[in-house]
Amino acid sequence: MxxxxxxxxxxxxxxxxxxxxxxxxxxxxxxxxxxxxxxxxxxxxxxxxxxxxxxxxxxxxxxxxxxxxxxxxxxxxxxxxxxxxxxxxxxxxxHKYCGKCGAQNVFDPGEGAMKCLACGELFYPVISPAIIVCVEKEGKILLGHGVNFPAGRYSVLAGFVEPGESLEECVAREVYEESRIRVKNIKYFTSQPWPFPRSLMLGFIAEWESGDICPDTTEVTDVRWFAPHEIPEYYRGVSISAKLIEDFIKRHTKY
Incomplete structure (x- = not known):
């Protein structure tokens, strides 16, 4: 079947x-x-x-x-x-057409790539790495409301990796750009493909080092610290953002 x-x-x-x-x-x-x-x-x-x-x-x-x-x-x-x-x-x-000479591409099953019929240039599947991070401070988690989120929804901060940048450098930069918070002790959590449209999400956990929140309003309208019992509505299900938030709640909730 x-x-x-x-x-x-x-x-x-x-x-x-x-x-x-x-x-x-x-x-x-x-x-x-x-x-x-x-x-x-x-x-x-x-x-x-x-x-x-x-x-x-x-x-x-x-x-x-x-x-x-x-x-x-x-x-x-x-x-x-x-x-x-x-x-x-x-x-x-x-990738129907070659970005080098403009001729038509065809799929080459041997290479697993789109191949130009004229110049032979190969174009492999594009994967865009992005980081997503749970930042913690004194038992609280840093969450932001994205500019395209529904009212009341928050999530952990995320962003795409730039050329010449390590994953850890990307974590530090993205958190600072969106919140003006500096982080330390960046640790890998897990990863997952996220085809919206072609991302590979790499999850991390980090600790607050310094700084007071000042949201970058071009990407997030609000950023706040939340205790486990204060966490607002977030996207649940199979996303790595939900896994990071739920892992935080589990580690910081006393039963």
Missing amino acids: SFYYIFQNGKIILKEDGAIPEAAEIDELRQHFVNAGCVDKEDKDGDRWAELEMTAKLPDGFDACERRGCWTAVGEEQFFRIGKAFHYMDWQRL
Whole structure:
């Protein structure tokens, strides 16, 4: 049994019961595929991804669902499989032409890269590393309200790694830029792929060293210290941000 991860306008196509369609169930959709490929390069007969025409009408029994919230229907394992499939689809979609000479690219399965038909330049899947960090001070956690967050939602601070920067340097810079807090004792927590659209999130825990909060209003509208019992609404589920917050609560709550 193999699954088909089909995407249309950034959304994942699921069956009405929330299940991912199997290969035998998508015959009506195949004629509308723009591109397709393997989810696992080592398994050519396994799961597949496909990009659907933007205007194609879905047959009865299928729905287009937001990828970020689909984990409640498909479960954590399939949520990340969807993310992997989307990453490959989106990468090929955005690399149809060579950035060096402008000629057409084709997928080279041997290299696992998009290859220019004219000059031979290779373009491999793009992965954007980003840090996300739980900063602690005297039993409290530093949380910020992002400029695009719903009202009342907070999260740990995060940001993309810049060229020439170590992960630890990125943690220190991002925290300072968003809050004017200096940190120390930066320790690795865990990592996860986060395909929105192509990130690799690297989680850390750090301690406050110095500074008073002064939010950078271009990225966060508010930054505060919260005790475990004071933590406001945050994005729950499979995200590493939730894992960092819940780990903090567990370590600082007395039962």
